[in-house]
Amino acid sequence: MRLFPDAGQESALRDTLSLCNHAANVVSGEAYRFRAFGKQALQRLTYGRLKGMGLSAQPAIHVARKVAGAYATLKANIRAGNLGKAGSQRRREAEAKPIGFRRDAAQPFDDRCLSWQLADRTVSIWAVGGRLNRVRFGCSEQQYATLVAHRRGESDLVCRDGRWFLYATCDIPDVEVTAPDGFLGVDLGIANLATTSDGTRHCGKGLNRVRHRSQRLRAKLQRIGTKSAKRLLKARRRKEARFAADTNHRIAKQIVTEAERTGRGIALENLTGIRDRVRLRRPQRVTLHSWAFHQLGQFIAYKATRSGVALVYVDPAYTSQGCSACGHFARANRPNQSTFRCMSCGFAEHADVNAARNIATRGATGWAAVSLPNAA
Template identity: 55%
Template sequence: MKIVVQVKLLPASAHDADALAATLRACNRAANRASEVAHAKNLKRRNVLQDAVYHQIKADFDLGAQSAVRVVKKVCDAYATLKGNIKAGNLGPEGSKRRTRAESKPVVFREDAAQPYDDRILTWNLDRKSVSIWTLAGRIKGIPFVCSPEAMKLLASRKGESDLVMRDGMFFLIATIELPEPEAYEPAGFLGVDLGIVNIATTSDGRIMAGRGLNRYRQRQRDLRGKLQKKRTKSAERVLKRVRRREARHAANTNHIIAKQLVNTAERTSRGIALEDLSGIRQRVTARKDQRARLHSWAFAQLGTFVEYKARRAGVPVVHVDPRNTSRQCSACWHTHRSNRVDQARFVCRSCGIVLHADHNGSRNIAHRGNAVWQRGAVNRPSTA
């Protein structure tokens, strides 16, 4: 299986930092030039596009030979991704309009967009925790980097390309790691996980991972952004730029912690993990105006992705089940009715009278359905949320 590791570069001088930034700008301007040619002449295959633009972008943007090749590949990969999204219908509720707009103009790259590097133009020295990297100012050797101890261990298995990324004036390298994937074991049952907004995750064991803290944090961030946007001053813009990714990092860290806890619980008890298949949930669910921000900031897809890849690394089987009526069906007698769900937090079965926390009841239903899916053989079905 493939995972990515991010390390932070620490350029020794302003000259080195400027060289890295200038290289990104030149590569992405070259990518935009190549993208225009690819769109105008319908040259989406790598070899064909490279023959058409290689010498031009290499001369006009002062790129090295291998960097020009990487630029062409980046453009072709972007068009392949766009084509795949169009074919799969992953363009949101206004898919036809977005498809028309996407096909009518070339792909555009930001000047600070990531640039791929291969081993010819990027060399890692793990012993010294440094890299040697090609730039417009020549090859810069011995740029130190920092990362976690776990990331350092993973870098020993690094293969393929690494992406140079600039965020808020800081530089990062994102490396691809190839790890052996253990075979999933035969589960002794399933741990059902009900995902939600009020409670981020609730397990069939009755453990509730509340989302109150995260929701309050997001509300504070929205209030802060609103106040700063009203000021319209340069200092306010600097603060907005500094905090714009803070919320996403905080939510991702929360999801990582929850995913790790879920996988550890399942692995310790020799169970699999059953999740709801929430594909297209944002298009199916309607929300009041005051609830839209909470619905659209709900990172259920990210949490599901984290659970899946952590489970694959541990050999824990994961299945996805139909989410219909999991909140209305009694997990004890299977009676299903909308009135069983009394309110957001309480479930009272109108048939057998059992009283449960609503999310706990839903997670028990998910666990039952996970067992049924496993018995039918539909294992490890990938999520499309």
């Protein structure tokens, strides 16, 4: 939800975020010093000090919980190998100091310190100098309907590029998954972001052209390094991310709508660790690492869940080398990026479409193994 505070309200909100994040840095230092990273342990250790800094009871508790959550995320990233192996420089740097919080980092509020007046489209929120009443918010009619029907729990106060937002959590009931009549396979790639087993290819050259232009401009501005260049980089830093998110939303919606219309489920590749597995030429590496394929998979997954469409993840190994007609596997089956020609039966198809069909077949097999484990 976009907030529209007046000048006085905006100043109070800015002071509130500043104090909360200063307090979070204090708590983070204590957590690192005493190796106390649990929510309850941090609350007992720092609650009195946070109250003395000017925080009320609930904001003080949320600051301690925010710090505990940050350390839990760091631990999970280390365990998953996202910060490198033990002894790597990146991991050493992450473990060598307390977690820091930006002055304007997001701060969670629960219903005790933030209340919604939905009919008036205003909120009342706790602030350092006293509670702020009737802070206006704006949203689309669809968002408003979702907010009225499903809002639950905490909301995060966010300041982004001088604009204020409330990220409200909505708990939407699950839709019963419909038994699928077959599966729509989705192959995720670089030349084409998504290709379905029906033969539909989403965003090839057009999207890559925009991404490559953004990469060239970003590299040019970084080389220049002047104040105006840095200012332009800052202004553009989220433009590419917004473009990618919008594109991923559109692709995901089309895929889920087609699966729902035809009564099929969706089979997706399990791409965990793809950046570590894939070996590419140098010009392709930037494209791989800037491609939001994980986001696209998440968008497809949550849209499928909201629509009651069955979703399965399959092992993508050799899907690009196997023939979807006869099952023959050979590296020679795929002479280049876009061509698939089976060396055994002669079947020919676009390589991404063939891979998507293999994924659809594995999806049907995987679904049968889970839903009908005792079937003959």
